[in-house]
Amino acid sequence: MNSLIPLLVAAPLAGAALLLLGGRVLDRFGHWLGTLAAALSFAFGLVLFFDMLGRPADDRAVHVKLFSWIPVAGFRADAAFQLDQLSITFVLLITGVGTLIHLYSVGYMAHDERRRRFFGYLNLFLAAMLILVLADNYLLLYVGWEGVGLASYLLIGFWQHKPSAATAAKKAFLVNRVGDVGLSIAIMLMFTQFGDFSFAGVFENAPQASQGKLTAIGLMLLLAACGKSAQVPLQSWLGDAMEGPTPVSALIHAATMVTAGVYLITRSHAVFDLAPDAQTAVVCVGAVTLIFGAVVGCAKDDIKKALAGSTMSQIGYMVLAAGLGPIGYVFAIMHLVTHGFFKAGLFLGAGSVMHGMDDEVNMRHYGGLRKYMPITFVTFALGYLAIIGFPFLSGYFSKDKIIEAAFAKGGTEGWILGLVTLVGAAVTAFYMTRVMLLTFFGQKRWRPTADTSGSAAGEERMPHPHESPASMTVPMILLAFGSVFAGGLFTLNSSFLRWLEPVTGHSEGHSPLPSGVVTGLTIACMLAGVGVSYLMYGRGEVPVVPPIGSPLTRAARRDLLQDDFNHAVLVRPGSALAAALVYFDIKGLDGFVNGLAATIGGVSSRLRRVQNGYVRSYALSMFGGTLVLVATTLLMRSA
Amino acid sequence: MNPVNYLYLAALLFTIGAAGVLVRRNAIVLFMCVELMLNASNLALVTFSRLHGNLDGQILAFFTMVVAAAEVVVGLAIIVSIFRTRHSASVDDSNLMKL
Numbered sequence: 150m151n152s153l154i155p156l157l158v159a160a161p162l163a164g165a166a167l168l169l170l171g172g173r174v175l176d177r178f179g180h181w182l183g184t185l186a187a188a189l190s191f192a193f194g195l196v197l198f199f200d201m202l203g204r205p206a207d208d209r210a211v212h213v214k215l216f217s218w219i220p221v222a223g224f225r226a227d228a229a230f231q232l233d234q235l236s237i238t239f240v241l242l243i244t245g246v247g248t249l250i251h252l253y254s255v256g257y258m259a260h261d262e263r264r265r266r267f268f269g270y271l272n273l274f275l276a277a278m279l280i281l282v283l284a285d286n287y288l289l290l291y292v293g294w295e296g297v298g299l300a301s302y303l304l305i306g307f308w309q310h311k312p313s314a315a316t317a318a319k320k321a322f323l324v325n326r327v328g329d330v331g332l333s334i335a336i337m338l339m340f341t342q343f344g345d346f347s348f349a350g351v352f353e354n355a356p357q358a359s360q361g362k363l364t365a366i367g368l369m370l371l372l373a374a375c376g377k378s379a380q381v382p383l384q385s386w387l388g389d390a391m392e393g394p395t396p397v398s399a400l401i402h403a404a405t406m407v408t409a410g411v412y413l414i415t416r417s418h419a420v421f422d423l424a425p426d427a428q429t430a431v432v433c434v435g436a437v438t439l440i441f442g443a444v445v446g447c448a449k450d451d452i453k454k455a456l457a458g459s460t461m462s463q464i465g466y467m468v469l470a471a472g473l474g475p476i477g478y479v480f481a482i483m484h485l486v487t488h489g490f491f492k493a494g495l496f497l498g499a500g501s502v503m504h505g506m507d508d509e510v511n512m513r514h515y516g517g518l519r520k521y522m523p524i525t526f527v528t529f530a531l532g533y534l535a536i537i538g539f540p541f542l543s544g545y546f547s548k549d550k551i552i553e554a555a556f557a558k559g560g561t562e563g564w565i566l567g568l569v570t571l572v573g574a575a576v577t578a579f580y581m582t583r584v585m586l587l588t589f590f591g592q593k594r595w596r597p598t599a600d601t602s603g604s605a606a607g608e609e610r611m612p613h614p615h616e617s618p619a620s621m622t623v624p625m626i627l628l629a630f631g632s633v634f635a636g637g638l639f640t641l642n643s644s645f646l647r648w649l650e651p652v653t654g655h656s657e658g659h660s661p662l663p664s665g666v667v668t669g670l671t672i673a674c675m676l677a678g679v680g681v682s683y684l685m686y687g688r689g690e691v692p693v694v695p696p697i698g699s700p701l702t703r704a705a706r707r708d709l710l711q712d713d714f715n716h717a718v719l720v721r722p723g724s725a726l727a728a729a730l731v732y733f734d735i736k737g738l739d740g741f742v743n744g745l746a747a748t749i750g751g752v753s754s755r756l757r758r759v760q761n762g763y764v765r766s767y768a769l770s771m772f773g774g775t776l777v778l779v780a781t782t783l784l785m786r787s788a
Numbered sequence: 789m790n791p792v793n794y795l796y797l798a799a800l801l802f803t804i805g806a807a808g809v810l811v812r813r814n815a816i817v818l819f820m821c822v823e824l825m826l827n828a829s830n831l832a833l834v835t836f837s838r839l840h841g842n843l844d845g846q847i848l849a850f851f852t853m854v855v856a857a858a859e860v861v862v863g864l865a866i867i868v869s870i871f872r873t874r875h876s877a878s879v880d881d882s883n884l885m886k887l
Contacts (some may be wrong), residue, residue, distance in 0.1 A: 761886055762886035765809070765811070768810055772810065
């Protein structure tokens with residue numbers, strides 16, 4: 150049975166290799182090949198999952214060694230996989246949602262002539278992400294970490310003919326690189342401290358390490374998580390990443406890759422549990438991002454960017470929960486899984502709306518679409534209810550648990566975190582209701598768009614919204630099922646808690662408020678958010694041209710000035726340094742080399758005059774030379 | 789007569805030839821001066837042969853004569869052909885081999 154584990158990765162990897170190297174022969178059925186590879190991987194995952202269910206809780210983790218990767222003297226790094234409860238949860242999420250999104254892309258990318266390449270990249274992403282979650286040591290995890298970064302770069306910039314997409318891809322890659330440096334430093338620290346970077350080795354020896362070292366490792370891991378999961382201060386790339394095709398936004402930038410940071414922190418819980426300072430930093434990052442993303446989400450008119458802000462905010466919830474320690478790990482992962490369902494569903498819904506509206510993304514140009522796209526409307530609405538935490542849908546259970554855990558942290562810290570998460574819940578309800586109302590309700594505010602298809606290219610035409618084909622609606626329906634039932638299923642008998650507890654550990658906190666009060670407060674906040682949003686956007690006309698708004702709104706439209714900040718603090722000094730180095734290079738190094746060349750050239754051009762073409766002068770120099778030779782010979786002999 | 793005197797004569801002839809090569813412009817005269825230098829060295833070779841009492845120098849003189857004869861044939865042909873095209877036997881007019 151364990152031999153299936155490498156096949157999990159091998160299937161999408163083979164798919165990617167075939168699709169990217171196979172050539173045009175595969176254009177006709179390549180997309181089905183890619184989908185098949187993803188589905189195959191999902192099937193293997195299911196088999197392994199049921200196999201694991203059949204074993205007792207402490208016997209569920211299995212190791213498979215593939216090969217000895219870097220054997221040097223006494224040191225060994227193996228390419229080895231570890232499949233435990235945490236890994237298999239991710240495997241099922243990645244391959245399950247991945248398969249659905251492959252299926253969706255068949256319809257969404259139907260008219261793109263580079264569709265085969267798109268599916269190749271998607272498969273590459275799946276393979277890298279599976280390596281990331283299956284690795285049994287940090288070095289192999291790093292391979293997957295970089296692999297998903299590459300796939301994300303390729304897919305954000307998939308429409309590279311648009312300069313905005315090409316720039317967004319580069320931005321995502323560069324910002325991620327900052328985080329990757331953090332991960333590599335963390336690995337080096339582990340190596341110097343423990344001489345090993347397998348999970349087992351590091352966690353076993355962690356208690357013997359000094360507090361400072363563990364805090365440093367924890368902070369570096371947090372930096373890595375910030376980069377990959379778009380947390381403050383490395384959050385600026387996620388909004389621009391929406392330039393990629395919508396299925397990519399759904400799979401990579403909502404459901405799976407951006408949650409890798411949460412995985413990293415949860416996986417390294419043994420380190421974080423021993424480094425309270427690093428944990429505090431994690432909680433702070435989560436709390437700040439939670440509010441930051443929510444505020445950005447409120448102001449954006451671009452439907453995908455509003456959802457991106459929401460993703461950032463929800464991952465903030467997860468990071469916050471992961472920073473709470475053993476009381477939060479399980480709920481972080483639970484929210485991660487339910488978020489994977491409803492956010493992927495919301496993105497696919499947004500893609501379906503864009504598909505019907507000629508790729509219009511401005512929500513102020515939507516309105517009244519519920520009659521034209523009934524299936525999209527219903528699935529989107531279910532995802533919406535799930536994310537705002539409507540009672541008994543997925544988000545309700547997972548978010549409520551995180552809020553309870555935040556209060557249970559105890560002390561002033563607990564109160565602050567609890568209030569932040571409650572405010573976050575209210576703001577989430579506000580901006581998601583806004584998206585919902587602007588898109589599906591109210592007046593039609595459609596605008597003609599430039600027609601880029603067919604013979605009438607360049608002419609303007611009104612959009613004719615229509616329901617998307619079955620290959621797109623079926624994944625949306627399935628994800629909507631997940632959005633509705635996953636949370637309840639996980640909470641029933643605390644099944645998810647008991648499932649993950651052997652890996653992450655769990656302890657019940659002591660909440661200053663009874664559980665019922667927290668739940669009531671959460672629902673009250675949610676209703677308040679919905680109500681305010683309805684008052685603002687549900688009644689009367691929504692202006693097509695956005696009003697100027699308050700300074701906060703204007704700042705939020707510009708992503709709370711994150712780019713301006715990065716520009717002023719990092720880009721400007723960076724450019725100045727580069728300019729100084731260029732100056733030094735041109736004037737200093739090049740000056741020396743060029744000066745040397747000019748000197749030699751000048752001397753030669755003067756020496757050249759000696760060669761004047763007169764035979765007699767040549768004869769004279771020969772004669773003179775001979776005389777010198779003879780004289781020297783004679784002198785040497787007599788001496 | 790002291791054989792060393794022949795060496796003085798050879799040195800004198802060689803100097804005259806070398807000076808001629810350096811100062812004259814007419815290609816034919818230049819050529820004659822080269823011949824003078826060759827013959828001066830022949831004289832020196834024969835003298836040394838006599839001084840040392842063996843025939844090596846004399847044999848070498850024959851080689852020199854053969855080479856000189858060949859050189860004259862080729863050299864005169866070049867001079868004639870240059871004279872035909874440029875109507876001048878001055879070596880200073882053939883100064884194109886320069887930068």
